[in-house]
Every structure is written in structure tokens, then in C-alpha cells.
Amino acid sequence: MIRRLILLACLGAALAAAFLVGFQRGRRNTGPRRIAITEPDIRRDDLQGRWYPTAPVAEAGDRELRRLQSVGYLGGYRAGPDTRGAATLDSTRCAPGLTLVCSGHAPVATLIDRDGRPVHTWEVPFRTVWPDSVPFPVHPEHREFLRRAEVLPNGDLIGLFEYVGIFRVDRAGRVLWRDASLQHHDLQLLPDGGILTLARRLVPPADLEAHLGAGTVPFRNLLVDDVLLMDASGHIRERIPLLEAIGASDFAPILQRIAHPDVFHANSVWRIETPSPDQADLFGPGDILVSLRNISTVVALDATTHRVKWAAAGPWHRQHQAVYLPDGDLLLFDNLGASRPLQAFDRSRVLRVDPLTGRIRWSFGGRPGEELFSAWLGSVQPLPGGNVLVTEAAGGRLLEVAPDGAVVWTYVNPHRAGDAGEFIAVLLAARRVPRSGLGFLATE
Numbered sequence: 001m002i003r004r005l006i007l008l009a010c011l012g013a014a015l016a017a018a019f020l021v022g023f024q025r026g027r028r029n030t031g032p033r034r035i036a037i038t039e040p041d042i043r044r045d046d047l048q049g050r051w052y053p054t055a056p057v058a059e060a061g062d063r064e065l066r067r068l069q070s071v072g073y074l075g076g077y078r079a080g081p082d083t084r085g086a087a088t089l090d091s092t093r094c095a096p097g098l099t100l101v102c103s104g105h106a107p108v109a110t111l112i113d114r115d116g117r118p119v120h121t122w123e124v125p126f127r128t129v130w131p132d133s134v135p136f137p138v139h140p141e142h143r144e145f146l147r148r149a150e151v152l153p154n155g156d157l158i159g160l161f162e163y164v165g166i167f168r169v170d171r172a173g174r175v176l177w178r179d180a181s182l183q184h185h186d187l188q189l190l191p192d193g194g195i196l197t198l199a200r201r202l203v204p205p206a207d208l209e210a211h212l213g214a215g216t217v218p219f220r221n222l223l224v225d226d227v228l229l230m231d232a233s234g235h236i237r238e239r240i241p242l243l244e245a246i247g248a249s250d251f252a253p254i255l256q257r258i259a260h261p262d263v264f265h266a267n268s269v270w271r272i273e274t275p276s277p278d279q280a281d282l283f284g285p286g287d288i289l290v291s292l293r294n295i296s297t298v299v300a301l302d303a304t305t306h307r308v309k310w311a312a313a314g315p316w317h318r319q320h321q322a323v324y325l326p327d328g329d330l331l332l333f334d335n336l337g338a339s340r341p342l343q344a345f346d347r348s349r350v351l352r353v354d355p356l357t358g359r360i361r362w363s364f365g366g367r368p369g370e371e372l373f374s375a376w377l378g379s380v381q382p383l384p385g386g387n388v389l390v391t392e393a394a395g396g397r398l399l400e401v402a403p404d405g406a407v408v409w410t411y412v413n414p415h416r417a418g419d420a421g422e423f424i425a426v427l428l429a430a431r432r433v434p435r436s437g438l439g440f441l442a443t444e
Contacts, residue, residue, distance in 0.1 A: 049144045050104030051423035052394045054416070084414040086116030093408040094400060095383035097432045101398075102146045102159075104426035105415040109149040109157055111433070116411055120441065122149075122157045122173055129167045134180045138164055148429045150189050155440030158195065160187055166197060168234060171440055177234035184225075186268045186321070193232035196288070198225050198266050203243070208263065211247035211255050225266035227288060227301065240306045242266060242290065246299065249308040257295040257313075265294040268321045268379075272300075276328030282310060282356065283324075291322040291332065298322045298330065314358050316351060321379040330355050331388065333378040338366030348372045350380055350390055350401070364390070364401050372399070381431055389432050396424035 088094060091114075098111045098119055107126060111119040126143040147162040155171030165180035166187065181199050188196040203224050205217035229238040242264060246255060258264075268291040275283040286303030296317050300310040316334035323331045330353045338347035349365030349372060365372030377393030386403040396413035415425035435441065 047417050047423065049106060049417075050141060050426045050428070051417055052396065052426050054422055054424045083412050084416075086112070086114060086409070086411045088114055088409050090402075090406065090408040093385075093387070093402050093406070095385055095387050095389075095432060097434045098438070099389070099398070099411070100149060100151055100429075100431045100433055101411075102149050102428040102430070103396075103413055103415055104145045104428055105413075105417070107144060107146050107161070109146055109151075109159060111151065111438075112411070114409065116414075120155070120171070120444065122159075122169060122171070124157070124159060124167070124169055124173055126161060126164075128173070129161070129169075129175055129178050130164070130180065134164060136180075136182065145428060147185060148187050150187060150431065151433060151438065152189075153437055153439050155438070158187065158189065160184070160197070163200060166195065166230070166234065179230070179234045179236070181228065181236065183228065185266065188270055190271060191273065194237070195228075195230040195232075195234075196269050196271050197228050197230065198269055198290075199228050199239070200225055207243060208255065208258070211243075211252055219261040221261065223262045225264050225290075227269055227290060240288075240301060242292075242299075245301055245306055246308050246311075251299070251308045251311040254295060254297055254299075254311055254313075257297070260294050262294060264292040267291050267293045268323075270323050272324045274326070275324075276326070279328045279356070283328075289322050289324055289330075291319055293318050293320065298332070310355070312355060312358065314351075314353055315360060316353075318375075320377065323380060323382060325352070325382055328355065329353060329361055331380050331382055333374075333380050333390070334365075335375055335378055345375055346373060348374050348378065348392070350388060362403070364388070364405055370405065377426065377428065379429060383432055389430060391427050391430045393427050396427050398427065398430050 094114065098113055101110050101112055107124050108121055110121045113119055124146065142162045142164055146159045149157055149159040151157055156168055158166065158168050160166050160183055163182055163184045165178060166183045167178040168176040170176060182201065183197045183199050185198050190196060200223055203222050205219060205222060208217050208222055224243045226242060227240040228236055231237050246252060270289040272283050272287045272289065273285060275285065283300060284303055288301040290299050290301065292299060296319060297311055297313045299308045302309040315337055316332060317337040318335045320333040320335060325331055332351055334349045334351050336345055336348065338349040339345050347366045349363050351360055352362035353360055364370055372392055374392045374394040379391040381389040383389055388401050390399040390401055392399065398411040399407050400409035402408050413425050413427055417423040
């Protein structure tokens with residue numbers, strides 16, 4: 001009997017080992033294009049920037065393509081659009097203005113009109129901003145595009161190189177100031193000229209174990225995020241560490257959700273200027289919303305204490321760009337929450353949510369006729385009249401969506417790469433800007 005149990009145990013171990021070996025081979029043997037759904041690394045040695053496939057594994061044979069599809073590695077894939085440029089579907093319902101676009105093909109920001117024609121372009125090579133080395137290693141990809149940008153009325157551009165820093169250039173691209181403090185993902189221009197952004201730093205496990213208990217963190221080092229408040233000259237005025245802001249609050253238990261050395265992966269920051277009167281006991285002027293992707297949570301920092309005063313893990317998953325609306329609702333890009341089952345990773349959606357109840361007041365995507373998918377990146381911008389500008393980042397597409405769900409304007413990134421145009425440049429960010437507020441254009 002004992003010998004039989006030992007034999008069965010050995011057989012079970014052998015089968016488990018064979019499964020793991022086959023699984024790892026399957027993960028490695030994905031053909032000449034690497035298509036990763038949750039943490040993409042779509043790169044080729046002859047391409048610079050950030051790109052996404054427009055067709056599945058172009059040079060793979062039919063047999064290989066069927067094999068990949070059978071094991072689910074393309075389960076979250078949606079072919080990129082064949083069209084290029086802008087299309088106005090209902091001009092009477094489009095919000096006015098120009099659109100500032102950051103594309104993954106190069107470190108440029110471009111103002112485009114409704115027809116997709118460039119009105120002004122800022123070319124900002126990495127070496128122009130940082131001609132000397134920065135005091136930390138930089139991933140090559142993060143030198144090759146702008147993660148976020150905002151334009152000022154005089155034509156100055158404030159931009160962000162991912163995990164490097166923030167800079168300001170004039171309309172001709174001349175550098176006015178720069179700060180390399182590992183800023184990343186997002187920036188918001190404040191009414192007083194200040195800048196709200198995010199920054200990253202490395203900490204030992206003990207910093208997290210101070211809140212969770214000794215021996216509870218299995219990682220050697222952790223990446224955590226801070227909120228930075230900078231002035232108009234690029235100097236850091238205030239730094240709010242998110243780990244401490246959560247750990248010192250009543251919401252400290254959400255730290256137990258951490259399961260990755262990139263603890264939060266904060267990806268958006270938004271200061272609430274005027275809270276809704278109905279939420280006076282919840283939010284105050286100057287409170288700061290932060291989206292924490294890796295724990296699928298949105299938190300609000302108290303403007304005075306800098307502790308988390310509100311947190312929610314709602315009906316969204318790995319979300320981006322949480323924005324506070326004048327009526328008190330939250331607008332965000334829900335990257336994977338529309339996927340059912342979640343493991344399919346095949347749908348995204350835009351949500352408008354009541355932060356008091358968690359009720360979804362409005363959504364777009366995840367339904368027939370509302371095709372939308374970007375497993376990573378993505379953003380939303382509320383527009384005058386109730387429209388929403390949606391950045392479907394991985395698909396290289398912008399959508400202007402009306403309150404009734406109608407798509408009234410689209411833009412598809414024209415930049416392609418690869419032997420047969422099988423890659424589209426990712427759209428990192430887009431923002432609609434009133435033309436009347438851009439006085440510098442009158443002199444061009």
C-alpha cells in the first residue's frame with residue numbers, strides 16, 4: 001500500500017513537472033512577434049517607440065497561428081483598424097477645439113484639427129531635454145516617446161518622459177526647464193500654474209512590513225509611488241508618499257491586496273478643485289484622486305492631512321485615468337472590467353460611477369456596437385456638453401462619444417511600422433484643447 005502511494009505521488013509530481021515545462025515552452029514559443037496582454041513588450045530591434053500589432057503574428061503559418069489561438073495567447077487580441085486619420089461622424093455634436101496627441105512612434109506632441117491635419121508639432125528629442133546623463137538608468141523605450149503633454153496659451157509645452165522626468169519647452173522646442181525625479185504616467189496643470197504629477201522610488205520590504213507585519217513581504221525591493229506638487233518653474237514644492245498616506249489611514253487594510261513588487265503602479269492623478277455640494281462630507285477642495293492600477297483601486301488624499309480619506313475598488317479592473325466630474329461622479333477607463341470571464345481579457349469600457357454608492361451611471365464599451373479594448377494604457381477626458389474623449393491606446397484610436405453612446409468623431413493613428421505595416425503606433429495620450437485658448441496660433 002505504501003509503495004503504491006509513493007508510486008502515485010511520483011507519477012503526480014512527474015505530470016505536474018511536465019505540465020509546467022510545457023506551459024513555459026508555450027509561453028516562450030509565441031512566434032516572431034511577442035504579444036503580451038497584461039504587461040506588453042511589443043518591440044523589435046529595428047523599431048523604436050511603442051507599437052501594437054495590427055494583425056496577429058503576420059509571418060506565422062496557419063498551423064502556428066491556430067496553435068497560438070488554441071492555447072489562448074491571443075485571447076485578448078483585437079485586430080487594429082485598417083483606416084487612418086480622422087473621421088467626423090456627426091459634426092453637430094462634436095465638442096470644439098484641437099486635439100493634442102502623443103504618439104508612440106517618436107518623442108513628439110502634435111495638435112491636430114478635426115480632420116486630423118497637424119496644426120502645430122513639438123519635436124522633443126530626449127537628448128535635447130537631457131543632453132547629459134540622468135542619475136539613474138533609463139529603459140531605452142522611455143527615451144522614444146512622450147507619455148503625457150499639456151500645451152499652454154503661449155505655445156509652451158509641458159511634457160513627460162516616462163520614469164525619467166518632466167520638462168517645459170517653448171513652441172519652437174527650446175528647453176526652458178527640466179526635472180528628472182522619476183516622474184511618470186500623468187500630469188495635471190493647476191489653476192495657479194502648478195503641476196500635479198506622480199514619481200517613483202525604490203524602498204526595502206521593511207517599509208511595507210511596517211504596516212503589514214514582519215516577514216509578510218516576499219519581495220527583495222519594492223517600487224512605490226508618490227504624488228508630487230511642482231511649481232510653474234519646475235521645482236518640487238511638496239511630496240506625498242502614497243504608501244504612508246494609505247498606511248496611516250483607516251484604509252490601511254487595502255495594503256493586504258498587494259501582490260507585486262510594483263506595489264501600486266499609480267497611473268493617474270487629479271486634484272478636486274470644487275467638490276459637489278452633495279459630497280461636502282466626503283471630498284474637500286484640493287483633495288487628490290489617484291488611480292492605483294495594480295490593486296484596482298482609486299483613492300482620495302486629504303488636502304490637509306495627506307492621508308487617504310476615501311478608497312474604492314469598484315466594478316473596474318486595472319483602470320486608468322480617474323477624473324472627478326463637477327456633479328461628483330468619477331469618470332475612468334476600465335481596462336479589463338468588462339471582460340467576462342475576466343481571464344478572457346477582450347473588452348474595455350469607460351465608466352461613470354457614483355463614488356457614494358458605486359453605482360454605474362453611464363458606460364461605453366463591452367457591448368455589441370461599442371467595441372473598445374486596451375488591456376494597458378488608455379485615458380478619458382470629459383468634454384463640454386457631456387461628450388467624452390476616449391483614448392484606446394493599444395489600438396491607436398481616439399473616440400469622441402456622446403452621452404447617448406453615439407461615436408461622433410474618430411481618429412486612427414496614421415503611423416505604421418513593420419514589413420507590411422503590421423504595427424500601429426500606440427496613442428499614449430490625447431487631450432482636447434479650446435482653440436480660443438491658444439493665442440500663439442494666431443501668429444503662425
